[in-house]
Amino acid sequence: MISVLLPSVRPGLLRRAYDSIAPAAGQVAFEVVIVADFGPEDWPQTKWIIRERRGPIDAISFAVREAAGDFLFLMNDESTLADGSLASLYYAALANPGRVQSPRWVPDYALAYYGQSFVPFPFVHRDVVKQLGGFLDPAYRGFYADPDFSLRAHAKGVPVDVLPSAVIHHINGHDDVKAHNWAAYFDNDRATFRTRWDHLGDFCDP
Secondary structure, three states: OEEEEEEOOOHHHHHHHHHOHHHHHOOOOEEEEEEEOOOOOOOOOEEEEEOOOOOHHHHHHHHHHHOOOOEEEEOOOOEEEOOOHHHHHHHHHHHOOOOEEEEEEEOOOOOEEOOEEOOOOOEEEHHHHHHOOOOOOOOOOOOOHHHHHHHHHHHOOOOEEEEEEEEEEEOOOOOHHHHHHHHHHHHHHHHHHHHHHHHHOOOOOO
16 A cells, blocks of 8 residues: 655645545545644545644655555655556556655656755655665654655665656745745755765765
């Protein structure tokens, strides 16, 4: 089963993200683990966890602890999946195990640090998560946990792939919620990230 980890701070957008999941999964079994400080709603195949806001990485870490699936997929309330995308990721993972996969992000963004790609919407088996020492590192509060996860994969020789047949639509906007998170977490997270990874080369935000 796939556990879709879906933290949310935007009640007006969450239903749109949720409604895209079942068509993306097709015949593959899935659950949705929502962590939010509002709700819950009685939605099918959903675990809804009420938790006060402590940053997105705290919410994701809590979702991982509650998830039952062998595969984990991270999305957010600003994103939607194209039909069949989760199924494509699932069957590709079965055919080529032991890697970090991601749907293709639309519109396209150049996502790399130190010349190595990272994926902000990872699809990964729990065995790979264990191999990498855990999912998103709670040493971070926000964004930099995403590239950190992919860089840990690169460091362990675990492939990090984007699957073209799977698509996630995500507009990289900056609403009031995101502006607050960046102000609260960005500088400390960047310092942690650079302390850990600057040995790889010159630092530059994408």
